[in-house]
Amino acid sequence: MSRYVETLPEIRWPEAPKSSYDVVIVGGGGHGLSTAYYLATRHGITSVAVLEADYIASGNTGRNTTIIRANYGIPEAIRFYQHSLEMYQALENETGAEILHQTKGIFWVAHTEMAMRTERARALMNTACGAKTVMVSPLELKELVPQVDLTGGGRYPVLGASHHLEGATARHDRVAWAYAAGASQRGVHVLEHTPVTGLVRDGDRVVGVETPDGPIAAGVVLSAVGGRVTRMAAHAGVRLPVRTHPLHAFVTNDYAQGFGSILASTELACYVSQTERGQMLIGAEFDSQPSYSRQSSFAALRSYSYKITRLLPFLRDLRILRTWAGICDISADYSPIMGATGVDGFLVTTGWGTWGFKAIPAGGEGMAELIATGRPSALIAPFSLDRFRNDHVLADQGSAGTR
């Protein structure tokens, strides 16, 4: 426990915001903070402010199920997430902060022949693009995860699974704190309880942000907003292909026997892992109707519980301890949107839907490079906003843990 506390790095909070920065990042979640961190460490840009409306990691960064994986279905996504996964593996060394990173391996089980074909294709595509994914038979799965019911409660028989070997989890708020501390120690201003109420425009250009305490000038404004990005972009006159849906998750009381892997089913659209505290953490797909409400719904709990207990009957003996919801920005093609918006001085990193946490290191690194050099790196270039206009959409819904 003492090690846990001692390795919590200190964030240097500024007294007050300056009137002007080179870069203003709206949103103190993982992506905003990691972008600030890499601007300071890789590019020497320290005149940076991260403005957070609430406290840091209070949005989706602190609400997700902390799964880190790269088993996507299209080359652009696999390369990007694999890079992010490798950055996560090195993050404790890089920042000096303990993020409780654990490589566990992820099983994506298939219940139909159709799903088996999808998982085989996923394993091949992953292997081709550098992510480590292999197929396992039901018996191999049973050996590695003894708790699984291969009959799926008589309703969802397990025909096999893809095993993503490097799948991992990390403690989400510690990731945000590691980046915030690293950035603030290099002079970045991390400002909590500083909502951005509008953008300052000079002609077509965005030149700053409005806050309740007055405007702050900026060379570049990056929206790393989660949830209310549609409204933020509208301040700049940008319309986004993004809908906002709630996603619910819950934890149970402790499961003493231990559950070392992460288990997911794309057909049931739910996933389960064990937290460091021993609680079972269960999430599923987002609500079908858009909403900004973060209220947990009984309907969601009932449906997730029903589905996940088919696969892991032991969960029936546990109790739901705590439940919460986050609001996800789901882009039209289920891939993130990073880069220019067509408005000078205004960039976005958004559309992080249910796949944002795993991308925090690579997303921040990519956005920092784009801000510093003016050019997107090869890894993030495919995820530009203009892909929708140029018919280069990155449709990958099947890999997003949704249906």
Next chain:
Amino acid sequence: MLWLDCPRCGRRPLEEFTFGGERRPTPDGLTDPADRDFDEVWIFENPDGVTTERWFHAAGCRRWLTVRRDTSVDVVVEVR
């Protein structure tokens, strides 16, 4: 939001319905046909407030409803 008041079937659980997407006009300000097409295909209004959308009563009367819903609190305002 757990229930929807179907004008034909009465109050039914939400699981019976399928969400059919928001119904939104393309802005009048967009005059270029390509821009209008792009907006119609890709863009979401995604308001934090009252929005108009379509719901399909899949496990009931199998008719489409037009629902006005407040997305900030996920409460139905009106069903037609």
